[in-house]
Amino acid sequence: MSAIQNIVMPKWGLAMQEGLVAAWHVPVDAVLEAGQDLLDIETSKIANVYESPVSGHLRRIVVAAGETVPVGALLGVCAPASVSDTEIDAHVKAFQDSFDWDGAKADTGPEPETAETTAGRLRFLRMGDGDGPSMLFLHGFGGDLNTWLFNQEVVAQSGRTIALDLPGHGGSTKDVGPGDLVTLAGAVMALMDHLSLPSAHLVGHSMGGATALLVALERPDRVASLTLLAPGGFGPAINMDYINGFIAEKRAKKLRAVLELLVADPTAITAEMVEEVIKVKRLDGVDAALKTLRDGLFPGGTQAIDLRDRLAALLCPVRVIWGRRDRILPASQADGVPASIRVTLLDAAGHMPHMESAATVNALLQEVMT
Amino acid sequence: MPMKSYRQAVNEALRQEMERDSRVILMGEDVAGGAGAPGEDDAWGGPLGVTKGLEPIFGRERVLDTPISESAFIGCAAGAAATGLRPVAELMFVDFMGVCFDQIFNQAAKFRYMFGGRATTPLVIRTMYGAGFRAASQHSQCLYPLFTHIPGLKVVLPSNAYEAKGLLIQAIRDDDPVIFFEHKAMYDEEVDVPDESYAIPFGEANVTREGDDCTIIAFGRMVNLANQAADNLGKSGITCTVVDPRTTSPLDRETILDTAGETGRVVVVDEAHPRCNMATDIAALICEHRFADLKGPIKQVTAPHAPVPFSPALEDLYIPGVPKIEAAVRELCGKGH
Amino acid sequence: MQLSRDDLRAAYQRMCLIRTFEDTVHEEFSAGNIPGFVHLYAGEEASAVGVCLHLDERDAIASTHRGHGHCIAKGCDPQAMMAEIYGRKDGLCGGKGGSMHIADLSKGMMGANGIVGGGPPLVCGAALSAKYRKTGGVAVAFVGDGGSNQGTTFESYNLAKIWNLPAIFIIEDNGYAESTASGWSVGGSQVGRAQGFGMPATEVDGHDFFAVWEAAREAIDRARSGQGPSLLHVRLNRYYGHFEGDALTYKAPGELEKVKMEQDALMLFRRRVTETALLDGGELDAIERDAEAQIAHCLASAKAAPMPTEADLMTDVYADYAS
Missing domain, CATH: 2.40.50.100 (RNA polymerase II/Efflux pump adaptor protein, barrel-sandwich hybrid domain)
Structure with a gap:
């Protein structure tokens, strides 16, 4: 070489x-x-x-x-x-x-696929090849598989990866049932079944983190490892100004201010990103799905399900990554977790460590795959 | 996201809304084509093929070829809208409004108010407008200012294929009569358009460029030209905000006034004739409410006050173009730029 | 199908309501109590009632500037109509329409219409809607002899014919379009025009309720059973001017008095039903008294009703945005 x-x-x-x-x-x-x-x-x-x-x-x-x-x-x-x-x-x-x-x-690269599963229509994007368990990426509230644009292709150099649109998001079904974590976790299991994956490395961000955590707790046999980025489920607190603003604001100027809460450096939010989010929110069924998820996941303005007490029961390797400047879910929610869980706190990141500190996160993800 | 033409976007919006709601029907001259004729069914799909393929899916019960009787079928669509359907009528060229305007502005536009709020008229009239087709004076006009003048009508000017699909879906779901203007020179222009249905709300302007030196407010096809002008000007250090109001009625006054006030320099680009058009309307609005913020006169870039000429040599001179927009901005921003 | 005694009572009641309503509006307008201008239907009652007695809630009608009679015949509330004519907030259109634009879509009344010839295209739409939705409904366009010369009317004949719509065109020919005689302004004949479009057409004496009822029955049955549009040419007379204040100087001396003496629709109806002993004079008298009392009540309540206010000026311009 x-x-x-x-x-x-x-x-x-x-x-x-x-x-x-x-x-x-x-x-x-x-x-x-x-x-x-x-x-x-x-x-x-x-x-x-x-x-x-x-x-x-x-x-x-x-x-x-x-x-x-x-x-x-x-x-x-x-x-x-x-x-x-x-x-x-x-x-x-x-x-x-x-x-x-x-x-x-x-060259447009790999295209997302859609499948009719037991949890309805799901869209996902596969990249990479290898023999080990796939790494399955689960985005947060309001996101989609493109959330992983800085990560999936890099990790795919080390093995098979799949990024999923959770129900209510991206190209997947807009039916989110009662809007609870069980529905989201069910969709993850449905995709794994559909793709005949005995187990997978789960990577979840925020709402996707809580979803991954629930899958690992309920079906430990199907989860090889967990990487949780600013995950939900670690405590009641959540910035509802973000959730409500994300749903309510239809216009670029006001939505931009909401999206800026996601990141430590607000200039990272471009006009095009704001426009993309507006376009997604306009799709039929998205508004209703987001509201159902909000009401199901954060009734009364706090997270409905606190999984902290069950963290000790996790059997697989678990890493939690949190930005110290997270304004959606406080990084302090990573404090005091069982010693078996490795915690990485990133000084420069807000709520989007996989975008804001992509290289660091990618290195940790590649570690999982090798 | 797949690339689709303006024509495909309009067709897809119609198809998806017809699939969603059985009350949606189409009518117009040759919208399928070939009615009663010995040859092919769906022979035309409209004169430029915009509705092609809908009749084979939905049948002649829902895709109705009409005789050349604009008064009858536009009025028929209004009457059907007032009695339970959601018709989309095609007025082939907006220039033909002359023969059916009564049914639009005296009938459909008036029902809700004149009947004390007890009538709902969910009517969409799709119509082609604009110059650039070498179609001369009776097939090239803009005329949207005339409809904008009428309370009770909503007036939509989609500026690309993405806008066309979302705004047409909104138009069909809207409970008021909507005049939906399709620029005939844009049908082959492609942008990313989602496969899924989506609606773009009326009365919300789209800010397509953000800059500090000048605000360009443009309508319909002129939005793309304004964007090009802004991009060109950006290379020489003049940054522009470009505003696409999307609908002239309702009009997003707030965004227009805010963006005008932010730069203090305003160019309005309107393909319509210059008197009593959208440019004069917007200029008056800004003068009334943001006069103190203005650093210079409001420039209007419009077609001249003449019918649209036939000869390509003349028509090319007639249509407002990127260089005229750039020149207006440069003049406003001064020689220093 | 025969007219029952109940049908006859209902017919006479509607005709009396229309006559009393219009006579009352005439007096009130003359007294300066009504704003704007009004076009009265008195004298033409047999046409509206003879047609509308066949219609039900599935069916729609479109009217003309002379619309009060059609409204009452189709079941609009006379009290709300009177309040509308007075420009009151609780008028049928909230005071925003007035005499020339009274409508009640919930009753299938698509509006009196200030534009001569405005209604026929709309009726094609209502007929198309009924046909498409398979409601069994029909739609009726009332058109004056003036409106019969509009292009919209001819276009609508054609559209209704080629789409085989359940539409009926009633040409109410009162002899004058404003001050211009229909004998002068109409080329050819109404029946011949309809036949030119391939539509069945009949001329009928519009003073004779029974003649109108019978002709309308055939046309409406034809439409309801999917056999397409028809036209009735109904000859009749209006008792008042084109609008109130019209001195009728274009009519021949004594022309109107002779019609009132010999061809009055209410008189002819009374004569027919009493001679055949279908109803007795006392019943008819009672119906007349009831109509007078009802319209007197409508008038009093309209005069007492509140005016709309500035808060009403900008409502209902659009379904979902305030300008």
């Missing part, structure tokens, strides 16, 4: 075909640590910091700030000092000559 390491335009989400390099956080010749902020990338839907996928000496910046290139295009090159400039020039030229500029744009 060459000592030269490529940094390429990542693919964030199904629709991403190209990205704009908005700014480099480091100059040429910088020494990079994997996970450090490397550059800002903007797509038509999202803007985020891209954290360095590698550690090493940044020898070339191939795409300057302000340029837009396809997914997979070479952005920069790392190599130790022992590699000569001539070798690096040759490496870059070889990459550029062989890169399929048109094909990169045309």
Whole structure:
């Protein structure tokens, strides 16, 4: 394997075909640590910091700030000092000559599938291959499988992954029954049955975290591990201003203020993200489903089900990841959990650690898969 | 999300609402085509194929070809709406309103108010408008200002395929008479459109660009041109807010006034003739309520006060274009930019 | 099908209500008590009642600017109608419609109409709705001889015919469109026009309740049984001007007096039912007295009713947004 390491335009989400390099956080010749902020990338839907996928000496910046290139295009090159400039020039030229500029744009990647299951129609996205248990991603309230755009593709390099739209969300059935965790957990089991998965690594965010937790408690035989990101079910407190605002606000200006509660850095919420959420909320049945879930999960403004007392009963490996700047579910809910549960608190993250600190979360997820 | 054309989006909205609600019926000249003729059924699906494929699904009982009698079938649709159906009538070109306007503005528009709130008229009239088709003076007009003038009518100007589907579904579910304007030059334009049904509420403007230097308020097809102008101007450091009001009645006064006040510079882009059009209406609204915030005059970019000409050489001059919008913004923002 | 004694009582009651209502409005308008302008139906009662006696809650009618008679015949509340004519808040349209726009969709009355020829297309719609929903309903357009010359009317004949709609067109020909004689303004004949569209058509004496009733029965039966539209050309006379204040100078001297003496619809009805001993004079007298008392009560309550206020000005412009 060459000592030269490529940094390429990542693919964030199904629709991403190209990205704009908005700014480099480091100059040429910088020494990079994997996970450090490397550059800002903007797509038509999202803007985020891209954290360095590698550690090493940044020898070339191939795409300057302000340029837009396809997914997979070479952005920069790392190599130790022992590699000569001539070798690096040759490496870059070889990459550029062989890169399929048109094909990169045309490649839409894997498409979500839908299945009629015992829990109704469910949409899910499969990525990756391998022999071990699949990693099954469960999004939070109001999200969908695209929540994992910074994570699923990375983890899929280590094995099979599946991101699910929970009932009431994305392309899945809008029938959420009484809007309780049992219904959501039932949908997870239904998909696992449909795909003949004996067990899976469950990754759940927020409401999806509470769902994963309930599955693990009720069917420990089907859960290989749990990774819970800012999970529900860890205490009564929840910021209902967020939940109610998410449901009620139909217009960009006001909804943006609500969505900004999700993240530590409000500039991460782009106009396009707000517009995407509005578009989802307009779909027939979504409003009713969200209200039913709210009333079922958070009656009287607190979480209906507190699973803390049952955490000690969990048999599988469990990790909890929480952003210290979470304004939806307080990170203090991770305090005092049984010692068997590993807790990772992230200083820079709000309620969306898998997006705000994607590299760190991805490293922990890959650890689970290997 | 799949890419769909404006034509597909309208067709899908009609199909999904007809599947959802058996009271929804279509009527109009050649909406299926071939009625009583020896050849193909569903021969046309409307003159530009927008309703193609609906008659084979729903049958001639629900997709009704009409004679060329706009007064009769537009009035018929109004009468059916007042007595339990939810008709979608197609007035092929809005220019033909001249022969049936009474049934729209004296009948359908008036029922609710004139009958003391005891009538409901869930009628949709779909109609083609706009220049660019080399269709000349009697098939190219905008005319939405005339309908906007009438209390009791709602007037919708979708600016792309996503908007068209959501706004048409809302129109069909709405309990008031709605005039739904489809720009004939946009039918092949594609954007992402969800397969699922969704409704976009009336009276909520869409802010398609956010900027600091100038607010461009544009209607219908002009929204895309305004977006292009804003993107071009952004490269030279002038940032614009672009507002698509979506409906001229109801009108989202709040968003228009807020965005106008935020930049203090306003360009209104309206494909209609310049007198008593949406541009004059919006300009007057802003002057009345945000005069103190304005840093310069409100610029109106419109078609000229002339009928739409036939010759491509003339029609291209006639239609407001991106360069005119950019020039208006640059003039307002001063030579410094 | 024959008219029962109850039918006859109901018919006479409706006709008397219309006559008394219109005579009362005439007096009140002359006294300056009614705003705007009114078009009165007195003299034409046999037409509205002879047709509407066949109709029920499935059926719809559209009327003309001369709509009070059609409203009463289709079952609208005379008290709410009178309040409407007085512009009162509890009028049938909340005081927003007035004489020319009285409607009650819940009774299948789609509105008097200020636009001559406005109704026939709407009736095609009501007929289409009934046909599509398979309610068994029919829809009736009342049209004046003036309205019979509008393009909307001809277009509606054609649409009703080619779609085989359960529609009936009643041409109430009172001889004058405003001040212009129908004999002068109508080319061809009403029956011939209908036949040109392939519609069965009959001319009928509109002073004769029984003639109208019989002709309407055939047309409505035809529509109800899926055999499409028909037209009735009903010849009759109006007792008052085109609108109140019209001095009727275009009529021949003595023309109206002769009609009232010889062809009055109420008189002809009374003569027929008493001569055949279907009803007796005392019963008819009682019906007349009841109608007078009822309309007197309507008038008093309308005059006492409150006016709408500024709060009502902007309501019901739209179903779901206030402008």
